[in-house]
Amino acid sequence: xxxxxxxxxxxxxxxxxxxxxxxxxxxxxxxxxxxxxxxxxxxxxxxxxxxxxxxxxxxxxxxxxxxxx
Amino acid sequence: xxxxxxxxxxxxxxxxxxxxxxxxxxxxxxxxxxxxxxxxxxxxxxxxxxxxxxxxxxxxxxxxxxxxx
Amino acid sequence: xxxxxxxxxxxxxxxxxxxxxxxxxxxxxxxxxxxxxxxxxxxxxxxxxxxxxxxxxxxxxxxxxxxxx
Amino acid sequence: xxxxxxxxxxxxxxxxxxxxxxxxxxxxxxxxxxxxxxxxxxxxxxxxxxxxxxxxxxxxxxxxxxxxx
Amino acid sequence: xxxxxxxxxxxxxxxxxxxxxxxxxxxxxxxxxxxxxxxxxxxxxxxxxxxxxxxxxxxxxxxxxxxxx
Amino acid sequence: xxxxxxxxxxxxxxxxxxxxxxxxxxxxxxxxxxxxxxxxxxxxxxxxxxxxxxxxxxxxxxxxxxxxx
Numbered sequence: 001x002x003x004x005x006x007x008x009x010x011x012x013x014x015x016x017x018x019x020x021x022x023x024x025x026x027x028x029x030x031x032x033x034x035x036x037x038x039x040x041x042x043x044x045x046x047x048x049x050x051x052x053x054x055x056x057x058x059x060x061x062x063x064x065x066x067x068x069x
Numbered sequence: 070x071x072x073x074x075x076x077x078x079x080x081x082x083x084x085x086x087x088x089x090x091x092x093x094x095x096x097x098x099x100x101x102x103x104x105x106x107x108x109x110x111x112x113x114x115x116x117x118x119x120x121x122x123x124x125x126x127x128x129x130x131x132x133x134x135x136x137x138x
Numbered sequence: 139x140x141x142x143x144x145x146x147x148x149x150x151x152x153x154x155x156x157x158x159x160x161x162x163x164x165x166x167x168x169x170x171x172x173x174x175x176x177x178x179x180x181x182x183x184x185x186x187x188x189x190x191x192x193x194x195x196x197x198x199x200x201x202x203x204x205x206x207x
Numbered sequence: 208x209x210x211x212x213x214x215x216x217x218x219x220x221x222x223x224x225x226x227x228x229x230x231x232x233x234x235x236x237x238x239x240x241x242x243x244x245x246x247x248x249x250x251x252x253x254x255x256x257x258x259x260x261x262x263x264x265x266x267x268x269x270x271x272x273x274x275x276x
Numbered sequence: 277x278x279x280x281x282x283x284x285x286x287x288x289x290x291x292x293x294x295x296x297x298x299x300x301x302x303x304x305x306x307x308x309x310x311x312x313x314x315x316x317x318x319x320x321x322x323x324x325x326x327x328x329x330x331x332x333x334x335x336x337x338x339x340x341x342x343x344x345x
Numbered sequence: 346x347x348x349x350x351x352x353x354x355x356x357x358x359x360x361x362x363x364x365x366x367x368x369x370x371x372x373x374x375x376x377x378x379x380x381x382x383x384x385x386x387x388x389x390x391x392x393x394x395x396x397x398x399x400x401x402x403x404x405x406x407x408x409x410x411x412x413x414x
Contacts (some may be wrong), residue, residue, distance in 0.1 A: 001139050004181035004273040006105035019366035021226035036075035037133035040199055043142035047137045056136045062269050062407050063132035064106035066349040067125045068116045070346050073342040073388035088159035090295035109406055112349035131200050131338050135142040144243035157297035174213035175271035185275045194274045200338050201270035202244035204280040205263045206254045208277050211319035211411040228364035247337055250280035268316055269407050282381035312351035313409035323413045332412045339408035340382035343401045344392045
């Protein structure tokens with residue numbers, strides 16, 4: 001399956017914080033660099049997301065802002 | 070200024086493709102790893118975004134999905 | 139590949155309107171029911187999106203609002 | 208009221224999972240086809256969202272990605 | 277029609293910048309306070325968006341970030 | 346720090362509703378005009394968001410829709 005989302009960053013799940021509806025998933029994408037995702041609890045369960053699992057963080061380009069010092 | 074957005078990834082602008090309203094900006098965040106952003110042309114001009122400029126890609130956690138093989 | 143996005147609706151591309159950065163893609167997901175997507179021109183080209191192609195419209199649950207009469 | 212959001216898909220609420228802040232609402236938009244929405248609990252209460260209620264799922268075109276096999 | 281989107285801010289259109297696919301619309305919501313929206317050109321035409329028109333800017337709560345000095 | 350997000354509206358926090366993962370924050374941006382944000386609980390804690398605190402609501406232009414009567 002190919003996706004139109006331009007950003008697919010591989011990493012490993014570090015932690016999962018579970019709520020009733022949403023979960024926060026922290027993914028380490030490089031040593032010391034983490035990406036944080038909030039997805040539904042159902043998706044966490046469907047994909048078997050738990051610490052140690054290899055995933056990719058996927059972001060649509062229009063959701064990415066830029067900052068400059 | 071502190072922001073609630075959980076993802077702030079530093080990198081260097083590689084290319085800017087300009088449209089009338091939006092621009093596509095490619096940012097290298099690690100050797101061989103690129104993040105693509107679509108922002109308004111006005112923001113590109115306001116921030117002086119051009120190849121070589123150091124920026125941070127900013128993404129709200131609720132905009133980050135996960136995929137698993 | 140499994141994705142956390144909860145909405146994946148199959149359909150067939152009806153039209154593609156191209157801009158310099160973004161394209162508008164109309165997908166028929168049921169007789170008379172269309173879903174409209176705006177993605178980058180690069181993605182349209184990478185995925186070979188053109189009228190007649192079978193795709194799935196993918197939407198993160200947190201991007202879906204509800205209305206009621 | 209007319210809205211700029213290009214996607215407005217009618218359906219019937221199938222289930223509501225309540226959290227403290229957000230709720231997950233499943234809407235059947237065609238036989239066997241469901242759309243999942245995450246909205247605030249306050250909105251669920253304000254709109255009287257519960258199983259059986261007729262709603263429309265609303266999505267901005269820029270939030271719709273495409274996938275292709 | 278009632279919508280789940282929690283933010284509906286009334287204002288008057290100040291300017292419309294047209295692209296092939298998207299348009300940038302600037303809305304004055306209070307004296308000196310502007311909100312900027314990027315929507316499809318088709319929506320601009322469908323809603324008759326042009327300077328002087330009264331509209332409301334609509335934003336899903338999950339799209340709103342916070343910053344603090 | 347300069348950000349590409351086009352909308353930065355100053356206001357004062359009115360209330361914070363806490364969930365396990367997300368919090369709903371209501372910000373008064375003008376007398377009688379409120380903006381509602383849903384951000385992670387971690388961000389609420391990192392930024393010290395509580396009633397009375399001055400913040401800015403930040404929204405990417407592509408997340409802003411328009412409605413018209």
